Amino acid sequence: DSGVTQTPKHLITATGQRVTLRCSPRSGDLSVYWYQQSLDQGLQFLIQYYNGEERAKGNILERFSAQQFPDLHSELNLSSLELGDSALYFCASSVDTGFSYEQYFGPGTRLTVT
Protein backbone atom coordinates (compact mmCIF):
# COMPACT_ATOMS: atom_id res chain seq x y z
CA ASP A 1 0.00 0.00 0.00
CA SER A 2 1.59 3.24 -1.22
CA GLY A 3 -0.57 5.49 0.93
CA VAL A 4 -2.07 7.19 -2.13
CA THR A 5 -5.80 6.67 -2.55
CA GLN A 6 -7.87 7.10 -5.67
CA THR A 7 -11.61 7.05 -6.12
CA PRO A 8 -13.53 5.59 -7.77
CA LYS A 9 -11.76 2.35 -8.74
CA HIS A 10 -13.91 1.90 -11.80
CA LEU A 11 -16.02 4.32 -13.80
CA ILE A 12 -18.21 3.59 -16.80
CA THR A 13 -19.72 6.48 -18.68
CA ALA A 14 -20.91 7.49 -22.12
CA THR A 15 -19.32 9.60 -24.80
CA GLY A 16 -19.80 13.30 -24.34
CA GLN A 17 -20.07 13.06 -20.57
CA ARG A 18 -17.90 14.61 -17.88
CA VAL A 19 -16.28 12.78 -14.97
CA THR A 20 -14.15 13.69 -11.99
CA LEU A 21 -11.41 11.47 -10.61
CA ARG A 22 -10.16 12.04 -7.10
CA CYS A 23 -6.76 11.50 -5.53
CA SER A 24 -5.55 11.82 -1.95
CA PRO A 25 -1.75 11.95 -1.63
CA ARG A 26 0.35 10.32 1.04
CA SER A 27 0.37 12.17 4.32
CA GLY A 28 2.98 14.93 4.10
CA ASP A 29 3.37 14.88 0.32
CA LEU A 30 2.84 18.22 -1.38
CA SER A 31 3.11 17.19 -5.03
CA VAL A 32 0.49 15.33 -7.00
CA TYR A 33 0.96 13.94 -10.49
CA TRP A 34 -1.60 12.53 -12.91
CA TYR A 35 -0.88 9.87 -15.53
CA GLN A 36 -2.90 8.10 -18.21
CA GLN A 37 -2.18 4.50 -19.19
CA SER A 38 -3.83 3.15 -22.33
CA LEU A 39 -3.11 0.36 -24.77
CA ASP A 40 -2.75 2.84 -27.63
CA GLN A 41 -0.49 5.41 -26.06
CA GLY A 42 1.14 3.65 -23.14
CA LEU A 43 1.92 5.61 -20.01
CA GLN A 44 1.73 9.37 -20.34
CA PHE A 45 2.39 12.11 -17.84
CA LEU A 46 -0.53 14.55 -17.79
CA ILE A 47 0.04 17.22 -15.17
CA GLN A 48 1.67 18.00 -11.82
CA TYR A 49 0.54 20.18 -8.93
CA TYR A 50 2.60 21.30 -6.00
CA ASN A 51 0.94 22.77 -2.93
CA GLY A 52 -2.04 23.92 -4.93
CA GLU A 53 -0.24 25.32 -7.94
CA GLU A 54 0.33 23.80 -11.36
CA ARG A 55 4.01 22.99 -11.78
CA ALA A 56 4.41 20.92 -14.92
CA LYS A 57 2.28 19.99 -17.86
CA GLY A 58 2.63 16.96 -20.06
CA ASN A 59 0.36 15.59 -22.76
CA ILE A 60 -2.87 16.76 -21.20
CA LEU A 61 -5.75 17.48 -23.57
CA GLU A 62 -7.61 20.77 -23.39
CA ARG A 63 -10.75 18.80 -22.49
CA PHE A 64 -8.98 17.68 -19.32
CA SER A 65 -8.24 19.83 -16.31
CA ALA A 66 -7.01 19.31 -12.80
CA GLN A 67 -6.70 21.14 -9.53
CA GLN A 68 -5.21 20.63 -6.11
CA PHE A 69 -7.17 21.80 -3.10
CA PRO A 70 -5.93 23.33 0.19
CA ASP A 71 -6.13 19.94 1.89
CA LEU A 72 -3.79 18.72 -0.93
CA HIS A 73 -6.19 16.27 -2.50
CA SER A 74 -6.46 16.59 -6.26
CA GLU A 75 -9.16 16.11 -8.84
CA LEU A 76 -8.80 15.37 -12.54
CA ASN A 77 -11.76 16.49 -14.60
CA LEU A 78 -12.36 14.88 -17.98
CA SER A 79 -15.03 16.40 -20.20
CA SER A 80 -16.59 15.75 -23.60
CA LEU A 81 -15.41 12.20 -23.22
CA GLU A 82 -14.47 10.16 -26.27
CA LEU A 83 -13.99 6.43 -26.69
CA GLY A 84 -10.25 6.99 -26.84
CA ASP A 85 -10.25 8.40 -23.32
CA SER A 86 -10.86 4.91 -21.95
CA ALA A 87 -7.77 4.20 -19.89
CA LEU A 88 -6.33 3.66 -16.46
CA TYR A 89 -5.67 6.98 -14.74
CA PHE A 90 -3.03 7.01 -12.05
CA CYS A 91 -2.28 9.58 -9.44
CA ALA A 92 1.09 9.75 -7.73
CA SER A 93 2.47 11.91 -4.95
CA SER A 94 5.88 12.99 -3.77
CA VAL A 95 7.20 15.01 -0.90
CA ASP A 96 8.51 17.86 -3.03
CA THR A 97 8.21 19.33 -6.47
CA GLY A 98 11.15 17.97 -8.42
CA PHE A 99 10.88 14.85 -10.55
CA SER A 100 13.99 13.50 -8.83
CA TYR A 101 11.89 12.79 -5.77
CA GLU A 102 10.33 9.35 -5.52
CA GLN A 103 6.74 9.23 -6.66
CA TYR A 104 4.29 6.92 -4.91
CA PHE A 105 1.51 5.69 -7.15
CA GLY A 106 -2.09 5.00 -6.28
CA PRO A 107 -3.97 1.94 -7.53
CA GLY A 108 -5.59 3.85 -10.38
CA THR A 109 -9.08 4.56 -11.67
CA ARG A 110 -10.17 2.55 -14.66
CA LEU A 111 -12.34 4.67 -16.95
CA THR A 112 -14.44 3.04 -19.60
CA VAL A 113 -16.20 5.28 -22.12
CA THR A 114 -18.97 3.57 -24.10
Add this chain to the structure above:
Amino acid sequence: AQSVTQLGSHVSVSEGALVLLRCNYSSSVPPYLFWYVQYPNQGLQLLLKYTTGATLVKGINGFEAEFKKSETSFHLTKPSAHMSDAAEYFCAVFSYNYGQNFVFGPGTRLSVLP
Protein backbone atom coordinates in the same frame (compact mmCIF):
# COMPACT_ATOMS: atom_id res chain seq x y z
CA ALA B 1 11.23 15.87 -28.12
CA GLN B 2 12.86 13.27 -25.97
CA SER B 3 11.96 9.62 -26.29
CA VAL B 4 12.52 6.30 -24.57
CA THR B 5 12.82 2.94 -26.27
CA GLN B 6 12.74 -0.44 -24.60
CA LEU B 7 14.01 -3.30 -26.71
CA GLY B 8 11.65 -6.23 -26.45
CA SER B 9 8.04 -5.84 -25.43
CA HIS B 10 8.22 -9.29 -23.83
CA VAL B 11 11.22 -11.00 -22.26
CA SER B 12 11.21 -14.51 -20.83
CA VAL B 13 13.88 -15.89 -18.52
CA SER B 14 14.20 -19.00 -16.44
CA GLU B 15 14.13 -18.77 -12.67
CA GLY B 16 17.69 -18.14 -11.47
CA ALA B 17 18.84 -16.71 -14.80
CA LEU B 18 20.13 -13.22 -15.46
CA VAL B 19 17.53 -10.56 -16.12
CA LEU B 20 18.48 -7.86 -18.65
CA LEU B 21 15.91 -5.28 -19.70
CA ARG B 22 17.12 -2.68 -22.16
CA CYS B 23 16.38 1.03 -22.17
CA ASN B 24 17.72 3.71 -24.49
CA TYR B 25 16.76 7.34 -24.40
CA SER B 26 17.23 10.45 -26.43
CA SER B 27 17.89 13.68 -24.61
CA SER B 28 20.16 16.56 -25.43
CA VAL B 29 20.66 17.48 -21.78
CA PRO B 30 21.63 15.32 -18.80
CA PRO B 31 18.50 13.45 -17.83
CA TYR B 32 17.09 11.84 -14.75
CA LEU B 33 16.45 8.16 -15.45
CA PHE B 34 14.05 5.80 -13.72
CA TRP B 35 12.89 2.21 -13.74
CA TYR B 36 9.41 1.42 -12.50
CA VAL B 37 7.71 -1.95 -12.03
CA GLN B 38 3.99 -2.60 -12.38
CA TYR B 39 2.46 -5.78 -11.04
CA PRO B 40 -0.93 -6.88 -12.41
CA ASN B 41 -3.79 -4.62 -11.36
CA GLN B 42 -1.50 -2.34 -9.39
CA GLY B 43 0.10 1.05 -9.72
CA LEU B 44 3.73 1.64 -10.47
CA GLN B 45 6.53 1.26 -7.97
CA LEU B 46 9.94 2.86 -8.28
CA LEU B 47 12.74 0.31 -8.60
CA LEU B 48 15.64 2.72 -8.90
CA LYS B 49 16.64 6.08 -10.30
CA TYR B 50 19.67 7.95 -11.57
CA THR B 51 19.91 11.69 -11.02
CA THR B 52 23.57 12.54 -10.55
CA GLY B 53 26.73 10.92 -9.22
CA ALA B 54 27.54 7.22 -9.42
CA THR B 55 26.43 5.76 -12.72
CA LEU B 56 25.75 2.30 -11.29
CA VAL B 57 22.55 2.51 -9.34
CA LYS B 58 21.23 -0.15 -7.01
CA GLY B 59 17.55 -0.47 -6.36
CA ILE B 60 15.06 -2.62 -4.56
CA ASN B 61 14.59 -6.37 -4.96
CA GLY B 62 18.16 -6.90 -6.14
CA PHE B 63 17.88 -4.82 -9.32
CA GLU B 64 20.52 -2.44 -10.57
CA ALA B 65 21.05 -0.25 -13.62
CA GLU B 66 23.97 1.55 -15.17
CA PHE B 67 23.78 4.94 -16.82
CA LYS B 68 26.00 5.00 -19.90
CA LYS B 69 25.98 8.46 -21.36
CA SER B 70 27.99 7.51 -24.44
CA GLU B 71 25.45 4.84 -25.31
CA THR B 72 22.43 6.82 -24.04
CA SER B 73 21.39 3.68 -22.21
CA PHE B 74 20.08 2.73 -18.78
CA HIS B 75 19.70 -1.05 -18.87
CA LEU B 76 18.18 -2.86 -15.90
CA THR B 77 19.73 -6.07 -14.60
CA LYS B 78 19.27 -8.64 -11.87
CA PRO B 79 21.70 -11.52 -11.45
CA SER B 80 19.12 -14.16 -10.60
CA ALA B 81 15.45 -14.00 -11.56
CA HIS B 82 12.76 -14.96 -9.10
CA MET B 83 9.21 -15.94 -9.92
CA SER B 84 7.99 -12.84 -8.09
CA ASP B 85 9.85 -10.63 -10.61
CA ALA B 86 7.24 -11.37 -13.27
CA ALA B 87 5.71 -7.96 -14.04
CA GLU B 88 5.77 -5.06 -16.48
CA TYR B 89 8.83 -2.82 -16.33
CA PHE B 90 8.92 0.77 -17.51
CA CYS B 91 11.93 2.95 -18.13
CA ALA B 92 11.33 6.70 -17.84
CA VAL B 93 13.35 9.83 -18.46
CA PHE B 94 12.98 13.35 -17.20
CA SER B 95 14.87 16.38 -18.36
CA TYR B 96 14.49 20.11 -18.24
CA ASN B 97 14.80 20.26 -22.00
CA TYR B 98 11.54 21.16 -23.73
CA GLY B 99 10.24 22.45 -20.42
CA GLN B 100 9.72 19.81 -17.78
CA ASN B 101 9.24 16.62 -19.75
CA PHE B 102 8.68 13.21 -18.15
CA VAL B 103 8.44 10.40 -20.70
CA PHE B 104 7.89 6.69 -20.23
CA GLY B 105 9.04 3.90 -22.48
CA PRO B 106 6.51 1.43 -23.88
CA GLY B 107 7.26 -1.16 -21.22
CA THR B 108 8.70 -4.69 -21.19
CA ARG B 109 6.73 -7.59 -19.81
CA LEU B 110 9.00 -9.98 -17.94
CA SER B 111 7.98 -13.61 -17.63
CA VAL B 112 9.90 -15.94 -15.32
CA LEU B 113 9.72 -19.62 -16.19
CA PRO B 114 10.10 -22.33 -13.55
